[in-house]
Amino acid sequence: MTAPLTPPPPPHDHSAHSQSPSPHEGWPPRSDVAGSGYGHEVYEQDGPGMKTELREAAVITVAVAVCGVLLGVLWNWLAPRIPLVADVVDGSWVVYVKDTEGEQAIGVDGTFTLLALAFGAVTALAVFLWRRRGGAPLVVALALGGLLGSLLAWRLGMWLGPADDVLAHAKEVGKGVTFSAPLKLGAKGALLAWSVGALLIHLGLTALFGPRDPEIQTQ
Numbered sequence: 001m002t003a004p005l006t007p008p009p010p011p012h013d014h015s016a017h018s019q020s021p022s023p024h025e026g027w028p029p030r031s032d033v034a035g036s037g038y039g040h041e042v043y044e045q046d047g048p049g050m051k052t053e054l055r056e057a058a059v060i061t062v063a064v065a066v067c068g069v070l071l072g073v074l075w076n077w078l079a080p081r082i083p084l085v086a087d088v089v090d091g092s093w094v095v096y097v098k099d100t101e102g103e104q105a106i107g108v109d110g111t112f113t114l115l116a117l118a119f120g121a122v123t124a125l126a127v128f129l130w131r132r133r134g135g136a137p138l139v140v141a142l143a144l145g146g147l148l149g150s151l152l153a154w155r156l157g158m159w160l161g162p163a164d165d166v167l168a169h170a171k172e173v174g175k176g177v178t179f180s181a182p183l184k185l186g187a188k189g190a191l192l193a194w195s196v197g198a199l200l201i202h203l204g205l206t207a208l209f210g211p212r213d214p215e216i217q218t219q
Helices: 015-021 030-036 037-048 052-064 068-078 102-131 138-161 166-171 188-209
Strands: 084-088 090-097 179-180
Touching: 015 166, 052 102, 052 138, 068 138, 084 166, 090 166, 102 138, 102 188, 138 188, 166 179, 179 188
Parallel strands: none
Antiparallel strands: 084 090, 084 179
């Protein structure tokens, strides 16, 4: 006589119970949220927040604009001088440009433009090294700070340069004596060189070395 063959009881599946959250836990489970770090990565990509970005933008605007003092000093120091000479005709003082074929006036504008482009590149690099990301507030801060710095440099360079009253200066130095014309910016478009240079350099640095968006991995 043989004993009846009875099938063994099915194994108890613990995986379904172990993976399902308890009624007291929220969804997703706490371990998934804390361990994955997904929320932290999103925070890093979105940036520190609009208030912080606006505060940083204000600091950058002021710092870049203050650099205009150095630009004005360098422009006054490096810009070529336009020689003038005075004469007395029928009892009236007349001032002439001594070198009518000279290109000093173009050199004055060119010097300001080149210096402004250099300042734009330096300030853009400094901002990028300080905050390795882009964003509208930083871009606006660079553009506005560069424009304010250029205006400050323009007015400061003129103030540091030769006297604005050409006739009074001619009478002071005397007839036939060569003196320098006031430092003036003929091409007002040079005031935008700082902002344009800063924006282009910062855009290039951000595109080449800025943070990348995380790649989405599909299973």
